[in-house]
Amino acid sequence: MEYKSYSSFDPNFLWGAGTSSFQVEGAVQEDGKGLSVIDVMQKNPDITDFSVASDHYNRVEEDVALMAELGLKVYRFSIAWTRIFPDGNGEVNEKGVAFYDHLINELIKHNIEPLVTIYHFDYPQSLVEQYGGWLSRKSIEDYRSYAEFLFKTYGDRVKYWLTINEQDHVVRIPTRLGLTGDDHYEQLRLGYQANHNMCVATALTIKTFQELGIEGKIGPAISYSMVHPASSSPDDVLASKDAMLIKHNYLMDLHCYGKYSHMFWRYLEERNFTPSIEDGDLDLMKQYPPTMLGVNYYFSEAISAFPATKEYPIGYQKKALLPEAEAGVFEVVNNENLAATDWGWEIDPVGLRLTLRELHERYNLPIIITENGMGAYDKLEEEDVVRDDYRISYLREHIKQVLLAINDGVNVFGYCPWSFMDIVSGRNGMAKRYGLVYVNREDFDLKDMRRIKKESFKWYQKVIASNGEDL
Numbered sequence: 001m002e003y004k005s006y007s008s009f010d011p012n013f014l015w016g017a018g019t020s021s022f023q024v025e026g027a028v029q030e031d032g033k034g035l036s037v038i039d040v041m042q043k044n045p046d047i048t049d050f051s052v053a054s055d056h057y058n059r060v061e062e063d064v065a066l067m068a069e070l071g072l073k074v075y076r077f078s079i080a081w082t083r084i085f086p087d088g089n090g091e092v093n094e095k096g097v098a099f100y101d102h103l104i105n106e107l108i109k110h111n112i113e114p115l116v117t118i119y120h121f122d123y124p125q126s127l128v129e130q131y132g133g134w135l136s137r138k139s140i141e142d143y144r145s146y147a148e149f150l151f152k153t154y155g156d157r158v159k160y161w162l163t164i165n166e167q168d169h170v171v172r173i174p175t176r177l178g179l180t181g182d183d184h185y186e187q188l189r190l191g192y193q194a195n196h197n198m199c200v201a202t203a204l205t206i207k208t209f210q211e212l213g214i215e216g217k218i219g220p221a222i223s224y225s226m227v228h229p230a231s232s233s234p235d236d237v238l239a240s241k242d243a244m245l246i247k248h249n250y251l252m253d254l255h256c257y258g259k260y261s262h263m264f265w266r267y268l269e270e271r272n273f274t275p276s277i278e279d280g281d282l283d284l285m286k287q288y289p290p291t292m293l294g295v296n297y298y299f300s301e302a303i304s305a306f307p308a309t310k311e312y313p314i315g316y317q318k319k320a321l322l323p324e325a326e327a328g329v330f331e332v333v334n335n336e337n338l339a340a341t342d343w344g345w346e347i348d349p350v351g352l353r354l355t356l357r358e359l360h361e362r363y364n365l366p367i368i369i370t371e372n373g374m375g376a377y378d379k380l381e382e383e384d385v386v387r388d389d390y391r392i393s394y395l396r397e398h399i400k401q402v403l404l405a406i407n408d409g410v411n412v413f414g415y416c417p418w419s420f421m422d423i424v425s426g427r428n429g430m431a432k433r434y435g436l437v438y439v440n441r442e443d444f445d446l447k448d449m450r451r452i453k454k455e456s457f458k459w460y461q462k463v464i465a466s467n468g469e470d471l
């Protein structure tokens with residue numbers, strides 16, 4: 001048997017970049033758009049002014065021209081559900097439909113493949129009010145029929161579709177589910193019901209996609225970060241395996257195999273977190289698995305064992321969003337081998353190669369990296385210069401590892417740094433910038449919003465032009 005060795009990227013490799021609707025569009029209540037849970041949460045902003053974001057809604061042509069100048073082969077963006085259906089279901093908002101129609105046509109005019117995220121955090125507030133949102137099974141059909149509308153409207157031009165962005169995060173962030181109150185434990189329990197309903201909705205949507213005969217690929221965008229045992233102690237190694245299951249693989253096992261593994265189900269049972277499941281749900285997932293995977297990767301984590309004690313009984317968690325400790329299971333500790341960003345995210349390019357291998361071995365799907373990037377305090381210097389050499393070095397080292405993973409046999413067909421332009425970060429506003437393009441605004445001073453090419457833009461332009469040779 002012969003094995004191919006790849007010393008360079010495939011000529012059709014999709015070099016891209018990404019954004020999401022609520023983080024760049026602005027115009028939160030213009031042209032008939034309804035409110036999302038994000039808009040409601042951010043009505044009383046204390047970290048930044050979200051209402052204008054990066055003003056992309058009013059600058060589509062200018063932004064797409066910059067993407068073309070950069071040489072993008074693919075652009076990942078999300079559709080704001082509440083621009084299409086202001087109430088999440090019911091009446092269509094034609095102006096919203098026209099906005100994305102125009103964006104997609106502009107991309108195609110510039111030979112840029114659109115990669116659409118159907119839902120990226122901005123769930124319709126009205127569905128929360130109508131029936132409790134993702135906690136109700138009614139949410140399944142509303143999501144499916146919203147997606148069906150998108151397939152029928154844009155499916156003649158869009159080949160790549162992402163179903164739900166970072167479901168594992170959404171179910172752990174109460175406000176993104178539209179939950180209020182402060183019963184953390186109860187919110188976690190509800191999160192697992194929402195998670196189950198989202199998995200059913202994803203499978204049904206893939207079924208619809210296939211029945212409509214859309215030519216293309218579809219799958220979730222998952223947040224997936226390698227974990228390393230903090231030491232060679234067998235307890236730490238075991239803890240790191242359990243952490244991988246609880247953080248990431250439980251979800252992929254559902255998407256790809258329609259199964260709650262024995263260990264994960266026991267974990268849910270011990271905490272009274274088991275969701276209610278209807279006959280046929282798991283079979284549906286098994287029958288309609290994703291045909292591609294979007295992978296969001298930023299950092300890895302070092303894991304050590306964390307036994308349950310009287311002080312920290314089963315069920316105890318140190319942090320809600322990305323649990324940093326689960327009594328009886330694991331604890332995230334510093335990795336002294338790695339440097340970190342200003343927000344403490346440990347930079348681990350080899351972790352990306354390991355992540356890709358793990359996903360390939362377990363799920364064997366074509367992969368596109370849908371997010372990878374470095375949030376930083378960028379400084380705009382005189383004459384519109386942003387020297388973000390730290391970002392260049394971050395991206396360069398990760399791209400090298402992508403090629404090595406391809407050589408390992410992983411089918412990676414594209415790479416989208418996060419983000420094309422500066423976005424408003426959900427928790428850190430404009431202070432934490434990710435873009436290749438600088439957007440001239442601060443958190444509360446909206447300035448002139450002008451676009452400025454960072455040094456990383458010029459560098460990535462060369463990378464794309466040389467198909468990854470000139471790193």
Ligand code: BG6
Binds near residue numbers: 223296371426
């Ligand atoms: C991912 C999200 O979780 O990480 C993005 O899909 C987000 O929307 C990105 O911007 C970086 O996270 P943060 O919190 O630094 O903005």
